[in-house]
Amino acid sequence: MRNPLNKTITSIKPSGIRKFFDIVAEMPDAISLGVGEPDFDTPWKVRDEAIYSLERGRTFYTSNSGLKELRIEIADFLERHYGLHYNPLTEMLMTVGGSEGIDVALRAMLDPGDEVLIPQPSYVSYEPCTILAGGVPVAINLKEENEFRLKPEELEAAITDKTKILIMPFPNNPTGAVMEKADLEPIVELVKKYDLFVLTDEIYGELTYTGEGHVSIASFPGMKERTIYINGFSKSHAMTGWRLGYVCAPAEIVQQMTKIHQFAIMCAPTTSQYAAVTAIRDCDEDVANMREEYNDRRRYLVNRFKKMGIKCFEPYGAFYIFPSIAEFGMSSEEFCTRLLKEKEVAVVPGTAFGESGEGNVRISYAYSLEALKKAMDRIEEFIKELRK
CATH class of the missing domain: 3.90.1150.10 (Aspartate Aminotransferase, domain 1)
Structure with a gap:
């Protein structure tokens, strides 16, 4: 057989x-x-909103990109928390958890043989998703003596003429490592120098315990146009089973990601999206x-x-x-x-x-x-x- x-x-x-x-x-x-x-x-107010949406019969598909009201709230959240400015109509996509966002972003951007730099130890999905998208994962082995932060010399040593995407998995799973502003500055310069794109997974951004707080690499000048920003509600709002995440990126990338999402998923869970409006607006x-x-x-x-x-x-x-x-x-x-x-x-x-x-x-x-x-x-x- x-x-x-x-x-x-x-x-x-x-x-x-x-x-x-x-x-x-x-x-x-x-x-x-x-x-x-x-x-x-x-949080109860989030669960209550989900119950209310079901009682109102809101069980239909949303648009492929997600509820407009939710995307507007997310754009406001990102601006007030991290100084990020995204158009909720053209630069944002609601996904089935942050994990779908990672998968769809890599599939939309990689051609066969493109290399993806993955600082490790890191979340288990980056490498297989790269392979499934036809890319070549290249590990950058982070060191405990550096508190598992990515150092510019480590990044530059891993870059080749085939490198297309750098994954930034901070705050990090499994190490708990963070990248502060001073750590990110030389990384940003190298990304620009070698014309790379960055997939930044900031699902733990709200769970940062430094005095400085979380700093997004997308907030640096010249980085928004080359960054795919991944986030969601699972960790920060205790909503793992709701399966809701989002991606922010340049409009031309989001457009192609939405195409894949459209054929594979249709839309993120409707009830979760209504609940998330309350989560992101009222649960700081x-x-x-x-x-x-x-x-x-x-x-x-x-x-x-x-x-x-x-x-x-x-x-x-x-x-x-x-x-x-x-x-x-x-x-x-x-x-x-x-x-x-x-x-x-x-x-x-x-x-x-x-x-x-x-x-x-x-x-x-x-x-x-x-x-x-x-x-x-x-x-x-x-x-x-x-x-x-």
């Missing part, structure tokens, strides 16, 4: 995050710190409260690892911490497997996010402080046993 499967698809490995998630599902007493999903309920305080709670958890984990003598740089974004386990002389996969088996705590191997993640594990603090304390007690026991 003829092979029914596409060779490119079968060559792509499944997500390393889900492997441990599936195992934990069969362990009733295990504590999972593996999934990057807020433990907060979506809710987001601030969640960010403060995450910050408390972040500081707790940093201090616990410091007391354990575990090497761990301080993350200033997202809701992840990326401690080093190199001292124990085992792979991150082996460390996580043993921790789950012996102490029933699930964390994610650093290699799930690229080979440069070896020697580290990702721990999510999108869990209650009570759950974190219980899990950290078990991790401390495990580490003491390894050091004997």
Whole structure:
């Protein structure tokens, strides 16, 4: 019988995050710190608006680009928070989560053989989406001694005449690394020098814990026309299951992205879009409260690892911490497997996010402080046993 499967698809490995998630599902007493999903309920006013929209029978398709009212609200949000100026009618597309935005942007922009620079460790979708779009992923291995920030010399060394897109995954999943204004300035100059485009994934932008706050690379002079800006509601507004994201980009890019979205998806979920109008217009305080709670958890984990003598740089974004386990002389996969088996705590191997993640594990603090304390007690026991 003829092979029914596409060779490119079968060559792509499944997500390393889900492997441990599936195992934990069969362990009733295990504590999972593996999934990057807020433990907060979506703000009530957002859920209430969704219920109201259903009661009013608003279950029809929206335009392919999304509700006009929502796009206008997003444009206002981006201007007041990040100083970004986008035309909501021609430079914005509502997507099924930020993940669809990444996929559609790469498919709209890449020709076969175009290279995409991917700073790693980073989110698991960038590399396979590049391959599926016919591009060639090129990893830039970030270093822990640089707090996993992208350095200009690392970027310039990776650029070739085939390079088309630089992915900027900050604030970063899995490391929690951020890029401040001073970090971005030399990157911007190189992007212009080599005439690159930037896909900036800023889904964790609202979850930044520096005094400066989040700075978007799209806000620099001359960058809007060469930047595809990805964001959404999953992390900042605790709306993972609502599956709603958005892309902002030059009109000619959005036009082609919308074409792909039109044939593959039609439109983002209607109920989610109505709810998101309320989320982005009326929930700044809710987001601030969640960010403060995450910050408390972040500081707790940093201090616990410091007391354990575990090497761990301080993350200033997202809701992840990326401690080093190199001292124990085992792979991150082996460390996580043993921790789950012996102490029933699930964390994610650093290699799930690229080979440069070896020697580290990702721990999510999108869990209650009570759950974190219980899990950290078990991790401390495990580490003491390894050091004997």
